[in-house]
Amino acid sequence: MMWTVHTEGGPRRVNHAAVSVGDKIYSFGGYCSTEDYKDWEVIPVHVLDTTVYRWANVDYNKTIDAPFQIYGHSCVAYGHKVYLWGGRNESIAGDTVFCFDTNTYQWSTPVVSGVIPNGKDGHATCLIDNKMYTFGGFEYLTDQYTNNVHCLNLDTMEWSCIYTKGVPPVPRDFHTALAYKNRIYVFGGRGDFNRPYSSNNEVYCDKVFYLDIETETWVTVDTNGIKPEGWT
Incomplete structure (x- = not known):
């Protein structure tokens, strides 16, 4: 096993969210200590064209529907649209669903209903059929790590809370999740010995x-x- 391609000029950041649509990889937001962030600036979007291995900055129409600069969020691709949720800046954690159309480079904020999860970051998101599942993350309203599961139907835009059975993973953030057939696999993440609360332990x-x-x-x-070993 070996790397075969090395690209230059891409965005430098951590805790961003990325997703593939066709032969392109879109990267949304994230954090970099060498950049000057303003909490209410619109989110940067970069795209990697995998046919030529070149990065480009997406110059989209910066309307009021565009999300603000965030990190620790997640996104999924459903058709030619990308749905982004969660994340935070230094002032607030978001609970709004944003939709980015990769054909028109337009943002929108779909009207949602149902049991809307509180804003959080460091959660993990998967797409199975027409549904976006989120697990875990750090919830700022309650100031604690979580291990709940929420589902957003992308056809009806209705949120629901999944009341699971069995023994769930302990509350955590910055784990990974992968959808395989009708299962969501979870690995890694950070919690606290005094979970679900954060005590820097x-x-x-x-x-x-x-x-x-x-x-x-x-x-x-x-x-x-x-x-x-366990990782975030």
């Missing part, structure tokens, strides 16, 4: 879990081999 998880979305049941995976 961090703990990192090295277990693998999956959520069966048909039965809405959490399962701890019995893995073997050389297990990586």
Whole structure:
């Protein structure tokens, strides 16, 4: 296994969100200590064309529907549209759903209904069929790590809270999640020994879990081999 392509001139940042649409990879927001951030500036969008391996800054129409500069958010691609949720800046955590049309480079804020989750960052998001699932993250309204699951139907734009069965992963943020068939696999992340609250006594998880979305049941995976340490 080896890297075969090296590109120059891309965005320098951490805690951004990226997604592929066709042969392009779109990167939204994120943080970089060498850049001058203003909390209410609109979010930067960059695109990597994988046919020529060139980065470009997306010059979109900066309307009131565009999200502000954030990090720790997530996004999924559904057709030619990207749905972005969550994240924070130094002032506020967001709970608005934003939609970016990759054909027109226009932002919109769809009208949503249902049980809308509180704003958070460091959560993980997956797409299964027409639904966007979010798990975990740090919730600023309650000032705690979470391990709840929410689902947004992208056809009806209705949020719902999934009341899962089984033993869920402990509350965490900055983990990863992957959708495979009808399961959402979760690995890594950061929590606290005094969970769900933050006391700067961090703990990192090295277990693998999956959520069966048909039965809405959490399962701890019995893995073997050389297990990586817990990471964020």
